[in-house]
Amino acid sequence: MTYLWDDPANFADDALTGFCELHADLVRQVPGGAVRRGRPERPKVAVLPGGGSGHYPAFYGVIGPGLADGAVSGNLFTSPSAQDACSVARAAHSGAGVVFSYGNYAGDVMNFGLAADRLRSEGVEVEHVVVTDDIASAPAEESERRRGIAGDFTVFKLMGAAAEEGAELAEVVRIGRKTNGRTRTIGTAFAGCSFPGAAEPLFQVPDGHMGLGLGIHGEPGLRDVPLPSAAELAEDFVARVLAEKPDGAGGRVAVLLNGLGAVKHEELLVLWRHVAARLRDSGHVPVLPEVGELVTSLDMAGVSLTLTWLDDELERLWTAPAWTPAFRRGHITEVRGEETVDEPEAETVGYAPAADSSRRLAEHVVAALRRVETAVRDAEDELGAIDTVAGDGDHGRGMVRGVSAAVEAAERAQLAGAGAGDCLAAAGDGWADRAGGTSGVLWGAGLRAAGEVLGEHAGDAEIAAKAVDALATRIRELGGAEVGDKTLVDALEPFRAALLSATTSSLVEAWGEAATAADRAARDSARLVPRKGRARPLAERSVGTPDPGAVSFALITKVIGDYLTGAST
Template sequence: MTRIWNDPAEFADEMIAGFVAANERYVRRVSGGVVRSTVVPTGQVAVVVGGGSGHYPAFGGLVGQGLAHGAAMGNLFASPSTQQILSVAKAADAGAGVFFTYGNYAGDVLNFDAAQDRLRAAGVACETVTVTDDIFSARPDEKQKRRGIAGDLTVFRVAAAAAEAGYPLTEVARVAALANERTRSIGVAFSGCTLPGAPEPLFTVPEGRMAIGLGIHGEPGVDETDIPTADGLAELLVSRLLDEVPDGVSADGARAVPILNGLGSLKYEEMFVVYRRIAELLADAGIQAVDPHVGEYCTSFDMAGTSLTLFWLDDELERLWDTPVDTPAYRRGSVTTAARADAAADEPAEVTAIPPADDESCAAATIVADAVATIAATVDEHVDELGRMDSIAGDGDHGIGMQRGSHAARDAALTARDAGAGAETVLVRAADAWADKAGGTSGALWGVILTSLAGKLGDSGTPQPADVASGVAAGLAAVMAYGKAEVGDKTMVDALVPFSGELTRSVDAGADLADAWSAAADAATRAAASTADLLPRLGRARTHGQNSVGTPDPGAHSLALIVTAVGALLDGNERN
């Protein structure tokens, strides 16, 4: 369990502050994460990694000479926001483009992809390789859906070594993809972890039992057994990995790096007892173990568990692997220490002027700001419930993420309204703040919905019900394009589709906004209820072949709660 914090809501920020204070020799703080504090030669591709916090040394602990140039550090178990990734990437860029590499999780993919689009739009070359080493998170014929776990390290290191060797961006991407293809992991777990301030663990494993393939955020595994002996565990891990040797590799005679990674509470001594047998089994299979790693490379707070990774080398990969690294949490070989970079002051946040608005739009802006404040209050009221629902289906951060996002949106909306902004501007500011502060999948999607809706409200005149309905429809279209989810995937789309459909239908039939919105909210609530009811059963039933993209999501439930509360606000305004 986690025991030490100040305010749980500030945990990630304070953790990053302490991490930077302890490691100024390696890293400096930028908005959204850290970059190297040492000089990077101009013209070197910048390798930017990232993901949620709670996995130290991943991701900030891996920034330094020979490894990452920057890490976007999200909230606990939540993807960094697009804005955070963008900020880190810009600070890390040394003029030769940016290479993104990170574990394959839906929220991270959403936000890194959006950041990549924005970098490219700004003329910065950017390529991406997601890490998909966890062989139990999807079948071999759906390898691209697999999650990334401790195998992150091999892909990150190879990409960084290539960058330091002067490879151009496309070549960095090529060797990183090759490293990913040749990296396979399998994990087991004995207990879950507890997020700071949470009353109970995010997930549990029954006493005396071992979950096979359980994800590092508690994503369901493929099997559960009694805890084996150390030798039995070694045999399980090695045999399953030998069942899936990469194409073109023959185990007998191969050279491979074994990485036995601890998730937090399974300790070094236990892992060495297991490794003793792993070494024997690899030798028996004719595999030459190169540079074995036994330690903590990607943790999940104090989760008890371990994973074994095999990184199947070829000549180029081995040459890139065998290079020096000097970072806060990971060091190999001898590094010629680079000079400390001038700590360029962080660029001040861009202050953009409030566009002019007429009185009608300013009046509407007040309703918009009230609605955003209502959203924040609704999330506050339900934050524990949302967290619990998400801990069954996902990684338990939905409540916290929604809270951080909606609070930031409320503050931004009120500030903009007080500065005389119109409806569109108030909502755009709220959307940007939400996406930036919340991170994760839900943060990105709510940012998209509110931005789309804002575009139909304008900063002049009173928005009409048809504007709102078409704005919501635009938001729905953007979410489906962006999140790649469809109805039935158990995501917020399941509630957003009936909401948008009913809103448009009612408005087209002549209803006023309050009535149309209420009818739409009812439709969303019905859809969300059936989705939410499925969660516990689905959580238990999810097996091999399904991954975190498209799995049940409490996002439908929170959407229903929010549109219902906003409906009540509109209805009250109507009556007054």
């Protein structure tokens, strides 16, 4: 259980603020995360880990000399938005480029990818190091599909040490990817964590069992097995990790024995004895092993073992000093340049003068979005309840956050004289920037694509079909889901198809029919099983419950259809 919070919706932000206040001598809060206080004396590569909150000390707990230059921090278990990543990168950039590093999750990959596009357009050199250490999440031959878990820490540490030594961007990236390529983690969970205010844990493990290979957000693992003794668990863990020893690797290894939250220090110490013995038996030498909490999952009861096979270069970087709130090794002195804090520039949005017709249509766009916001707010609890079955129950909250931001952004654009297309595109940007996560980036990018197609066109059936076509294409492109995967695509595709094949030239009629198709498809999604790797262990139970993303998509199209009907009479 999580016990302490004020507003559950602000829990992640409140924790970040508390952290930045506590460690004000080391870090400075910026929108979307935190950065080291003070600029480096000379330009240095900014190493920027990031991801959802709830994994402290990942990610902002490791900001400091010898490790990270900043961290991008999303909502609980939700990827930060592209805007979050841009904001942190701009604050941390000192002229030598930035490297984002994060676990391999769809939302993170999309949002950091979009951020990189924006930053490059501003002239910032940006690279990525994606961590894929979780051997339980995909077979070795598909290692690029693996998720990133506690191995994050080792990858960040070695990149941070390289950057601190003055390595250039390409070199820091090389070290990061090399470390990731030699890092393997196996984890297990004994009991689920729970979000602030949630009545139930995110997932459950059967009594007397553990979920071997379960992910740090409750993603499905290998299987449930009876609880082993500490000796048995160590033997199993070490055997699984050693089975994936990289070709040509030697015997010196960095080791993390990581507690996920509620497994306590004494338990980790009991386990460590056996892990160390099994490693020694197999000819391995643990180099400065770390036993403690490095990548947690709120109060999840679980533990993971990470090995990184070192060579001379990696060992030098692993043993290098670091000084951060959560991890301190050796002695390090930070040489800081003059303390100058760049105030973020107030965002001013300008639009090319739009035709009156398009500005009138923009009023409808904003009005329809407001209706959508009301409807989504009304449906928040219901969407959350549906999402609880197979997800983390925050779909309603995330949609409300996104739609509200979209309405605000569209209103601002409208006041600034934007036409309908620009308003819709602004709505998309607002949604993506505020909501984060996967649905945020998909809806955001989709709306922007639709807005760009709409442009200053009139709102007829033909252009609406084209705009929706662009929205659907962009969402498919970014999200990569197929029909039948139990995602919003299951409602999106029938909607697009119905609109594209409409035989009527009446937008109201065509939209109404398409919305009906989306609604039917959303309800039909109840019979589907979520695609592999996407959902949590409760996923199987979700058969019989529709996909929350499909349901909210159908709801939104219905509300817009109702608005169109009303507006046309």
